[in-house]
Structure formats: C-alpha cells, structure tokens
Amino acid sequence: MPRTARPRRRAALAALSCCVALGCGTGTPPGGRPDPPTGPEYGVVTWATTADRVGEAVEGRSYRLMVHTSVGGGGLRVRLSNAFGDRPVTFEDVHAGLRRDGAALVPGSNRRLTFDGARTVTVPPGGIVYSDPLPGHVPAASTLAVSFHVARAGGPLTGHWMAMQTSYTSDGEHSAEESATHWTQRTGSWFYLDAVTVRPRGKTGAVAVLGDSITDGWHSTTDTDRRWPDYLARRLAKDPAAAVKGVANEGLSGNRVLTDGPGQSALNRLSRDVLSLPGVRTVFMFQGVNDLKGEPAPTAGELVAGYKTLAERAHAAGKCVVGATIAPYKGWPEWDPEGEAVRREVNAFVRGGGTFDAVADFDRVLRSPYDHERLLPAFDGGDHVHPNDKGMQAMADAVDLRSLDCGSGW
Structure with missing residues (x-):
C-alpha cells in the first residue's frame, strides 16, 4: 500500500540457554535468492518481517527489538540480515528474553545466543545468519525481546521501517541487562532482525x-x-x-x-x-x-x-x-x-x-x-x-x- 506520513511464561523463557553450534546461513546480494539451510532442525517461522533499506548503519549502537510470536516451540533461533548492506556487519552479545513491560524483561529470562558457538558473528554484504538453537520452550503469543550490539557497521542499514511496535535502542553495550535503565531511546522500526524460528510439537x-x-x-x-x-x-x-x-x-x-x-x-x-x-x-x-x-x-x-x-x-x-x-x-x-x-x-x-x-x-x-x-x-x-x-x-x-x-x- 502507499506510504503515508509516516508465573508460566516467566519460567518458559527462563529455561532458554545456549546450545551447541550449528552454523551460519549464507546469502546473496539484494534481489538475489538467499540459500540458507531450512531443514527440520530449523523448525518453523514464528515471526518474520520484510527486509528493506532503512537508512545508514551506525556502529556502537545496541538494539532491543520487540516481536510477537505466533507458534510456540523449542530450539529458538533468530535470523539476522544484512541483505541491503554493502559492507560486513559485526554483531555481538545477542540475547533473547521475554518482555515484562516497556524495555524491561522478565527477570531470569534473558539468555545469550551464539553463532557456531561464538558470541560474535560477522554477516557479509547481502548475507543472513541464523543463531544456534536455544533449548527450552518459547510460548505462543509471547512478546520476545531480541537484543544485540552492533560492533562494526557502515553503509546501508537493513531493517523494516513500519513495525507498528515500539522497540528500543541504546548507545553502548547493554544487551545482557534485563532492566530498562539504559534503553531510553524508542524506535518504531526493526533493524537487522528479520525472522525468529522455533521447533513446535507435531x-x-x-x-x-x-x-x-x-x-x-x-x-x-x-x-x-x-x-x-x-x-x-x-x-x-x-x-x-x-x-x-x-x-x-x-x-x-x-x-x-x-x-x-x-x-x-x-x-x-x-x-x-x-x-x-x-x-x-x-x-x-x-x-x-x-x-x-x-x-x-x-x-x-x-x-x-x-x-x-x-x-x-x-x-x-x-x-x-x-x-x-x-x-x-x-x-x-x-x-x-x-x-x-x-x-x-x-x-x-x-x-x-x-x-x-x-x-x-x-x-x-x-x-x-x-x-x-x-x-x-x-x-x-x-x-x-x-x-x-x-x-x-x-x-x-x-x-x-x-x-x-x-x-x-x-
């Protein structure tokens, strides 16, 4: 359409923790066809959004992005995209937790995500990457907070402009924090994150x-x-x-x-x-x-x-x-x-x-x-x-x- 002026759930995500490495997906430049692994181990998409160019990338910024799951399941993975980038982007300290209110998370729910076992991952221009899976069950209809720090970036920024959802940004590295203290900057867009998957039952x-x-x-x-x-x-x-x-x-x-x-x-x-x-x-x-x-x-x-x-x-x-x-x-x-x-x-x-x-x-x-x-x-x-x-x-x-x-x- 035209552009216009523009105590169960706590326990469920507290169970999320790091898991074994599985590796990164690959990608192609904008307009091409990414060829990431999408076998049964990658489960079913529970949330996704369209990738687009949304301005210029900024180094040293952290993002806490709020997304709403549809289907529940275990083995949560996030997909980070540099589809519209013209240079590599390095992510570090990627976490997933359950939102309590605003930018604050349910205590004990914020868990680190790894990429091929590492805490840092660099995504090439046009590429995407899946995190390793986290054990534990993610409920359906949950508001997840995916937080990460962009350690190195520049050029076009990949994201989704019109989220209809408030998320948060911060200067410096605060991804592991569950409080909202440093997450004072609001945004109505999503950045880099374009999909979350789980392994549902059946x-x-x-x-x-x-x-x-x-x-x-x-x-x-x-x-x-x-x-x-x-x-x-x-x-x-x-x-x-x-x-x-x-x-x-x-x-x-x-x-x-x-x-x-x-x-x-x-x-x-x-x-x-x-x-x-x-x-x-x-x-x-x-x-x-x-x-x-x-x-x-x-x-x-x-x-x-x-x-x-x-x-x-x-x-x-x-x-x-x-x-x-x-x-x-x-x-x-x-x-x-x-x-x-x-x-x-x-x-x-x-x-x-x-x-x-x-x-x-x-x-x-x-x-x-x-x-x-x-x-x-x-x-x-x-x-x-x-x-x-x-x-x-x-x-x-x-x-x-x-x-x-x-x-x-x-």
Whole structure:
C-alpha cells in the first residue's frame, strides 16, 4: 500500500540457554535468492518481517527489538540480515528474553545466543545468519525481546521501517541487562532482525503473507498486535485442528507486485522474504493496489501475469498458494475510474482464474454495500484505503483456515 506520513511464561523463557553450534546461513546480494539451510532442525517461522533499506548503519549502537510470536516451540533461533548492506556487519552479545513491560524483561529470562558457538558473528554484504538453537520452550503469543550490539557497521542499514511496535535502542553495550535503565531511546522500526524460528510439537507449518502496508498494519493500533495477520494467528492458535500455526507477516509499505518502488517488488523479494523461511507451507498473496496507482499503471493482463508468476514460483517450491482480491480504495487521492476498472478485472481473475489453491475475497469483506468502490465506513482507518482494527479483524475472520494447508506434492 502507499506510504503515508509516516508465573508460566516467566519460567518458559527462563529455561532458554545456549546450545551447541550449528552454523551460519549464507546469502546473496539484494534481489538475489538467499540459500540458507531450512531443514527440520530449523523448525518453523514464528515471526518474520520484510527486509528493506532503512537508512545508514551506525556502529556502537545496541538494539532491543520487540516481536510477537505466533507458534510456540523449542530450539529458538533468530535470523539476522544484512541483505541491503554493502559492507560486513559485526554483531555481538545477542540475547533473547521475554518482555515484562516497556524495555524491561522478565527477570531470569534473558539468555545469550551464539553463532557456531561464538558470541560474535560477522554477516557479509547481502548475507543472513541464523543463531544456534536455544533449548527450552518459547510460548505462543509471547512478546520476545531480541537484543544485540552492533560492533562494526557502515553503509546501508537493513531493517523494516513500519513495525507498528515500539522497540528500543541504546548507545553502548547493554544487551545482557534485563532492566530498562539504559534503553531510553524508542524506535518504531526493526533493524537487522528479520525472522525468529522455533521447533513446535507435531507436524506444524506456517503461512507467509506477501503484502503491502495493509498487511504491514498501517492504521491498526500500535503496540497491540492488531494487524490482520495477528488476528489470523490468534484464530489459528485457538483451532485444535489447524496444522498451520506459524504466521510470517511479509507486508511492506508501498510495495508493488511488478516494479520496485518503496522496497523491492513482490516478484523480486519472494525468494528471500517468503520461500527461504523455515516451515512455510502456504504463501498468502494480497497485493496490487499500489500497482494500480503507478505511473504508468499496468493493464489488468500485466498484473495478472505477475500474479501467475508468483503463484508458479511458490508452487514450484512446494507451497500452497492463497490469493486475495484487491480491496476498494475510492476516496484515496490517486483513485480513478481507469484503475477501478483494472481492479475489478483483476479481482474477477483471482476469484475464477484457477491460479490459486484458495481465495480470500477481501474486496467483498471490506467494501460498502452502498458503494462497492469504497471501504465500509466502519472499517475505514480514515484514509479510505487502510482498514482500522475492526477491518483488520474482519479480514482475518474471512480466511478459511482449512485453505491454509492444501497439502504438498506440487
């Protein structure tokens, strides 16, 4: 979507501790396909975000990043990314703990993470790295604090601008501290961290949502986990029959299917942001409105071709693919009748084109019954394109949970 002005859980994470070395993943330069190990030992993604360039790197800074798990499990790993960097980044004193409130952690929960047994790791330009696994169980729906110190860095900084979550930074090295004393600087972005994985019990998988700022959660309430994939994760957690429990939110503000703009296009980031994530069974595609307002705007045929290419690549990787219709956006300044005609044609393809294994009709869920080109006022976040909390929940409630696990064997 368009960029806009911009006593059980304590014991669970206290059990986390360092484990044996397993080694680092590798990566490729921006736009390429990372080829990290994603076998069963890497488990299932429980949280993820889209990597992008978010400014310039700073040496000597520490980060305490708050992320919300979807599926629970043991063997926690974090994935650090230098996907957009043009020089190496050295991380040290990486820790994971359970947040108590603000930047403060549950006492005894903060545990050191290692990389091939070492406390320091250097990630090359374009690369990613997984930590060694930590023993102990990480609960579902937990707010984890991943803290680390950047000892050496420079050039482009890899992160995620619009987190809709308050995290913290600090000058100097304070990653091992559980108090909030030195964590006085707030940020609304995530830096370097782009995935967390666990090993859940049973044959549990994950869904990765490829989207734009609607999926990213713009106009949902900050620090409340009310993006529509968060509501979806809560539904999956409550469903004892669901084989998919992990949810990876790969939304990116301003993102398009066909062309780079704010961030790489969906076609260019699919491999890194979605297909490389451990345990992903299903790719959920919900994009297109930013393409409609592009200059020049694509034809319906061009956008459909992009959808087909994404679906073919996901199927080739053995994934189930769910497609979503493009939601109405009349009232947004760049809406016009020509774009609306393309939207309707593309939505007709999504509903009946046979490309997807299942369809989520977000257009019908969100539109006004009195004007199908507009969002229902009760769901409108205020700019006529981004749903509010109620709209986000309505989207998640409209997803057929059985559609998220269509089996394998493509």
